[in-house]
Amino acid sequence: MTTLLDAVLFLPLIGFFVLLLIPKSNPSLSRMAALVISLLIFVISLGLVSGVVPEGYAFVHDSEWISSPPIRYHVGLDGLSLWLVILTTLLTPISVLASWKHIDHRVKEFFAFLILLEFGLIGVFISLDLFLFYVFWEIVLVPMYFLIGIWGHDRRIYAAVKFFIYTFTGSVLMLAAIIFLYNRAGTFDYTQIVAQLQSGRLALSSQVEMILFLAFFIAFAIKVPLFPLHTWLPDAHVEAPTAGSIMLASVMLKMGTYGLVRFCLPLFPNAAHKSAPWVIALAVIGIVYGALVALVQPNMKKLVAYSSVSHLGFVVLGIFSFTQQGLDGAVYQMLNHGISTGALFLLVGYLYERRHSLEIAAYGGVATPAPNLAIVFLIATLASVGLPMLNNFVGEYLVLQGASYSNFSATVFAAIGVILSACYMLWLYQRTFYGKPSESLSHHMPDLSGREWAAILPLLLLMLWMGTYTQTFLPSISAQNARILDMSKQRPAGSEVANAR
């Protein structure tokens, strides 16, 4: 039976083919079609919100795709994936608007790839079959590779190849682990494998469990990215066009943290618990290190990229605290980072379109000719810093509280990261917007246009909404996280189960 979720998944794929059919000679039609299609998908995806149930997956569609080996088209939606899907469908039309004037060559292909990216991302978040998940995981790489490689800045080929090889390396390790799991369980189905593990029908020795955990973990850690696997990110962000940076930071990085929550914890709980101390250490190093390196970046996009390393460290810290608050905060922070960093990349893109430079030194005094841009940038800055009433505060607070139950010293170091985030963001703001503008800057710094307002306004409203009324989002997230935590309780290791029989 076809569900609303199927429609939300496959509409982007249909949209991709529709965009391919539009003649190349009519770029404005391509733009308009991409906007209409992505907005339509967003509106339809809102229908998913009311359908999600607290006690399990909704909109489940489980049918055969390939009979041998048994690979199934098994998708479903819960409180964890719901908001990530909405985040994807929201940011796609915003990315379309961000590229409206900025992309002026090979327009049709650009928007086609952007919509194809949406297809892959939604698929990743709703797959309940490990093989299907892997397929979507790799589909995502292809459009992003071309978005960076064709429409990027000067070193785009270097960045695109590095991005592809780096993330591909991790995901092939994951594929090997998926095949191993299939050989033992006889199925690729995630829900069945979890059920087998919980009932003890499938038991992994602690050594095997650790190897499988690491294979999944490395794939996800590269995507997050967790220190020290982060160096592809600054390169990819700096070279990517604005839309690429937005989708990369806001949604693609969440594939990694989503994978940790969805797969690493419930499938390999013992190994996850055993690894928690060093994973938390890496997360905290990433928080402080990413913030310190962000502090000294002369390039705006690199600064925001390193700040992402810092912010995503918080998410990993929350996940590996194995507490309800920590996990809730981590998932909330995934969404927050998507909103606020997406907004920052969008606004940096606005600045770039005006001045054609990403160097902070090329700016100064922007607030004088463009006061609205300055106000909007300030709100996004304060959200990113974690000011109360704005979204990031909620997530950071929950993560710190959850982490303090399991590892207080890590919490203290993570809190330093919050202070540093104020330092690098406010310093960036001061150097860009305050002071006396140069003659050439004043002449090329018009204030926000209607299209630019339309792209940024939804993100600003969400920053406020998510910062003040968490009831819209947190209950469904919490319900699912409670289930994940229940599945992730430490189990007796495989050999012990075998002996007990």
Add this chain to the structure above:
Amino acid sequence: MVSVAAGLIGIALAAWFYLIAPAIPEGLARTFSTPYRWIYNKYFVDEFYDSLVVNPMVDGSRSLLWRVVDARGIDGIVNGAGRTARSVGGVLKRMQSGSIRSYAAWVVLGSIVVIVAITMAGGGR
């Protein structure tokens, strides 16, 4: 009562110093030049923090963490892995030159080496 008096005296002093007789504060600043400089520069608290916290943090992050640890260390290993793969491939690709004659020569040479090795090891019995 005392605080109101203190406030009024302060206002009166300020008016006297800066409105009626502006030469007096200049003279005071000259007479007590050392304390004046300290107070004028807010006891150099900002400079103290700059040299103790801000500058070491910024300089250390820039010259050590970013330029050395991140760019050369971590990213150096990543790019080094790519370079190693390429140079190993650069050597191995010579085996696949596509030239049939060189393949034939290698086959002859290899056969001779194998025959010699077998003979020296005591023949193919």
